[in-house]
Amino acid sequence: MMIDFAWTRGRVGTSLIALAATIAATPAAAQDTGAAQPSAPLNATPVEERAAEQQADDAVPPSQEIVVTGSRLGANFTAPTPVTSISSERLDALSVNNVGEALNQLPSFRASSGPAQQANLGGNIGARLLDLRGLDPQRTLVLVDGRRFVPSTSQGSVDTNLIPSSLIRTIDVVTGGASAAYGSDAIAGVVNFVLDRRKEGLDGEIAAGVSERGDDGNFFASLSGGFGIGDRIHIVGAVEYEKLEGLGTCNTRSWCANQTLILGNTPPGTGGLPANLIVPGVNTSTMTPGGLINRSYNAAGQVIGTTATDPLRGTKFLADGTPGAFQYGTLVGPLFMLGGEGLGRNGFVSRLRLKAPLERVSAYGALTAELTDNVTLTTDLSYGKVTGTVDAAIFRDFNASLMGRIRRDNPFIPAGVAAAMDANGVNSFILGRAYFDLGPAIGVSDTETYRGVVGLEARLNENWTVEGFYQYGRTIFEQRSTNSVILSRLPRAIDAVRNGAGQIVCRVNADASTTNDDPACVPFNPFGENNYSAASAAYITGNGLQRTESDQHVAALDVRGSLFALPAGAVTVAVGAEYRRDAIVGTADPISVANGFYTLNGSALSGAVEVREAYGEIAVPVLAESALGHLLDLNGAIRRTDYSTTGAVTTWKVGAVYEPVDGIRLRATRSRDIRAPNLFELFGPRTRRSIGLSDPQLGGLQTNPFVTSGSNPNLSVEKADSWTAGVVLTPRGGFLGRFRVSADYYNIEVDDAIGLLGAQTLVNRCFEGVTAFCNQITRDEFGQISDIQDVYLNSNALRTSGFDIEMQYRQRLGRMGDLNAQIIANITQELTTVDSAGAVDRAGQTGLRTGTIPGVPDYVIDGVITWTIDNFQLTGHGRYIPEGIYWTNFVGPNDPGYSITSPNSVDDNSVPSRFYLDFTARLNVDTADGRRFQLFGTVNNVLDRDPPSLPGPFGGTNQILFDPVGRAFKMGARFHL
Known part of the structure; x- marks a missing residue:
């Protein structure tokens, strides 16, 4: 297989070598003794290799069944589908207490949700959803022991916060066609949490x-265990508690407090500058915390003068309500300016x-x-509760679209401003x-999520097994918001007058009409603060x-x-x-149902989907220890699925594994996968919020x-065509016997993809001539955008392709102990969204602009190395994100077609690279009675690398990729009794 790295200008190869020279890989399955440990299963470890490892000293007990993810055939064949297996030891070695956080470190995942990606949005606050391949969480299927876990969000995704890490044996990530084996939602792949039963x-x-x-600040505690009752019953259980204090506002970190935003330069080319500038020190030019007068109108409602001659423009109000002169900066636009006053009090970022x-x-x-020698009963019960808190966007209005205009007879207007109004009409x-x-x-x-499963497995004879199960799951989501501005009441309260008795009242209660009266209305003074x-x-x-x-x-x-049996096997x-x-059934308060709050509106929803499926899978061994090859297995599967909402559809998969000689394994799969629209996309709420964007029109x-x-x-x-092709090298004996490597190419094409295009994308596409998107945009009397409808559509096609590479090496150092090393890398060749206006490739986009779809880096390298000597272990973890671009729609000076007069020109469209380094030390203390205690300490982001200062929806960077915390410490203890 040829891999062309020319498109990355050699940076992938160089970075792999550099990172391998400094830090490598993930530790393997944990041992009670703390002695040298074997490598975790490779990317797509063959079943027989995993079985051999499990028979070793450090393996799970022989009585524990081998779980094969990606197939329903059991452990008696070689699966052609690539699988990355992460053992529970990685969580321990890196002091990671959350399985979602551990997986989101892997290069093939995009950490698109979690506590650091919530910003000012409501919903399942802090939910850790798995986003494989950057295709969004709803295209990654999550299983526990091969069975679907109950959805914990209305989008049908699983919040991995609800799965205890202390009971997990391994986490298998299937990165190629799995819909035929497991059904809908497996377009990007499958994540299977295998429990230590x-x-x-x-x-x-x-x-x-x-x-x-x-x-x-963070705190974590867990307790897990298991025991047998006689020879036939075994019970395991776990309980975990975690509390995260979170971070404060944007002003608590210098990279965010510097207020790096997108500053418009209109018209493009003015002053020799492009249309967009990504610069620090951007303040609001039409809003202040105490209020700022922007335009004046006469009695006929006409604008007085220009922005330069307006008699009141630039009058600000100090905290006590007295007027003063506003200090404008340069490059003053309708929303932002460079410099001037307002540092630390930018309404768009400072309170995030x-x-x-x-x-x-x-x-x-x-x-x-084990009810009998051939019949086994299994039951599972689980409960999880996640509570999150978010600060929504503060209320802001710069053009009176929400507050309305302030009239001359408003008694809250300071006397000096009232006199100026009279003098200038x-x-x-x-x-x-x-x-x-x-x-x-x-x-x-x-x-809150509840789940119960009861299953029965019966071995009919030596060759045949039947298994059935029933599962019930229930999720209760509740969001409570406080201090939300009610849009209909605010303008009534601000529009105040004096009544005949000289009292300040709302105008609606003092005018001649009684139909608009609101007895509850209390006049609101908008001038100054508090x-x-x-x-x-x-x-x-x-x-x-x-x-x-x-x-x-x-x-x-x-x-x-x-x-039946063939010469090569059964x-x-x-x-x-x-x-x-x-x-799903959802209810909300009456104001939310009408989208009447400025932020955090809930919504009523109701709907149901029924699914009936039937499937078949077959594995055919063609060669075994023959002159034509050491092994050749063929595999195929087909599934027919009938949805009550969208009708019937067929998925299928074919695959092959070929070993020409022992130690070299080739594999390939081709599949048709699907994802049906989930309940949220079909019947969910429509929410309304305010964002900032640029209008190219x-x-x-x-x-x-x-x-x-x-x-x-x-x-x-949605329908997806996927294929993978790869090679696994497992040399035998000598120095090379301690080295393993796998490389797999993947290609996924999704038609009729469901998604939100993003408000900025809709505006851009309308400007580029896609008139269907213009219907989603409403403009006000001045031609400015006032509303955008960004609802789910089957309007996209998605394409992604790239390589997954994994390398492992183990080295014994004699009296100096052992080294266990691994590098996992993902190279993304493309991540393309196609709509009626064309294709946008977001591979290499490491910035994230508000209202747009996030991208992925060109490549990501993750490495861990563990040194073990006696009862001491030191683990280093490194993660490298290369240089990227801020936004695919921008054209910077180093990009083809750059012109400062173009509305999409920008002064700098690059995002610098970042390397993060973590260390964990562990000390095992064993006692004579077999008990084991472990003390550990971790330093994350040892180099204290700040994220790049970038405009983003979560603050001053792209927190999907970059760490907002800085250097952090953790200490703890573990025990085994």
Whole structure:
């Protein structure tokens, strides 16, 4: 297989060598003794290799069944599908207490959700969802012991916070066609959490940490164990508790507090500068915390003068409400400016919380009972609860679209400004204000998930086994918001007058009409800070509630066994059927249902989907120890799925594994995979929020419209064509016998992909001539964008391709102990979204602009090396993210086609690289009675590398890729009894 690295200008090869020279790989399965440890299973470790490892001293007990992820055929064949296996030892070695966090470190995952990616959005706050290949979490199927885990979000995704890490044996990541084996949602792949169902003894852990700056405090405690009852019953269980304090606002980190934003330069080319500048020190030009007058109007509603001659423009209000002169900077636009006043009080970034606080508890219990020699009963019970808190965006309005104009007879206007209005014939003006004093709305979400499974497996004879199970799962999501601005009440409260008795009242209660009266209305003083009454604040704000309950029923029956024997081995088959029903019901407060809050609106929703499936899989051994090859196995699967909402569809897979000689293994798969629209996409809410974006139709003018996002009941099934091809080298004997390497190429093409295009993308596509997208955009009387409808559509095609590479090496050092090393790398050749206007490739995009779709780096390298000597272990972990671009739509000076007069020109479209280094030390203390205690300490981000300062939706960087915390410490202890 030829791999062409020319497109990366040699950087991939150079970085691999450099990282390998300094730090390598992941440790292997944990040992109680703390002695030298074998390597974790390779990317796509062959079944027989995994079985051999499990018979070694450091393996799981022989009685524990080998789980093969990616197939229903059991452990008696060689799977052609690439699988990356991560043992529980990696979590221990890196002091990672959360399985989602551990997986999101791997190069093939994009950490698109979690406490550091929540910013000011509500929903499942802090949920750690798995986003394989950058194709979004809903295209990654999550299993526990080969069975679907109940969805914990309304999008059908699984929050891995709810799966206890202390009970996991391995985590298998299938990176190629798995829909035929497991059904819908496996377009990007499958993550299977394999539990240690034969766990013995009692294990516990307690750990706590904090950043070097004294924030991001965290605490974790877990208890897990297992025991047998007689010879036939075994019970295991685990409970975990975790609390994360999170990070403060943008102002707590210098890379965010410098207010690096996108500054528009209109028209492009003015002053010899491009249309967009990514620079620090960007302040708001039309909003201040106390209020800023932007435009004046006469009695006829006409604008007075120009921005340069407006008699009141530039009048700001100090905290006590007195007027003063606003200090403008340079490159003043309708939203931002360079310099001037306002550092640390930018309404778009200053109050963003960089990492959401999170609290979780999870519990899991499993029973395995051998009813007879041939019949085994299994039951699983689990519970999890995750509570997260988020600060929503503070209320802001720069053009009176929300507050309305301030009229001359408003009694809150200071006397000096009133006199200036009279002298210049001003009847009303626009006040721009960011309500720091009112503060953000606070959202608190609770997600509770219950799951129960009962299964029965019967061995009919030596060749045939039948297995059936029933699963019920239930998730209750509740979000409570407080201090949310009610859009309909705010303009009424601000529009105040004096009544006949000289009292300040709302105009609606003093005018001649009685139809618009609002007895509850309390006048609100918008000038200065904290100059309003508590009663008026209570009137314009309210509390929201969203409660969503979802249920899942699954019943399945599988039969597998051997049909007949060939010279190379037995032909094995598996057939089965499955029924699944997912239902969701959501309620919300009346204001939320009408999208009446500025942020954190809930919504009512209701719907159900029923699925009936039947499948078959076959494996045919063609060669075994023959002159034509050491091994050749063929594999195929087919599944027919019927959805109550979108109809029937067929998925299939064919694959082959060929070993021309012992130690060289070639493999390939070709598959058709699907994803049906989930309940959220079909029946979910439509939420409304305000964002900042650039309008190319107005020369890149920056504006602040509302965006409505949400469901579409007319969606259809996504269809994907996937194929993988790879090689695994496992030399035998000598120096090379301690070295293993795998390399796999993958290619996935998704048609009719469901997704939100992003508000900025819709605006850009409309400008480029896609008139269908223009229907989603509403403009006001001045031609500025006021509303955008960004609902789910089957409008995209997705393409991604690249390489997964894994290298492992083990070296004994005699009296100096042992080294165990591994490098895992992912190279993304393309991550392309195709719509009616063309294709956009986001491979190499390491920046993230608000309202756009995130990309992935050209490549990511992750390495871990563990040195073990006696009872001491030192683990180093490194992760390298190369230089990338900020946004695919921007064209910088180093890009082809750059022109400063183009609306998409930018002064710098590059994002610097980052290398993160972590160290963990562990000391095992063994006692004479077989008990073991371990002390450990971790330093994360040892080099204290700040993330690149970038405009982003989560703060001043792209927190999907870059660490916002800085150097941090953790200490803890573990025990085994």
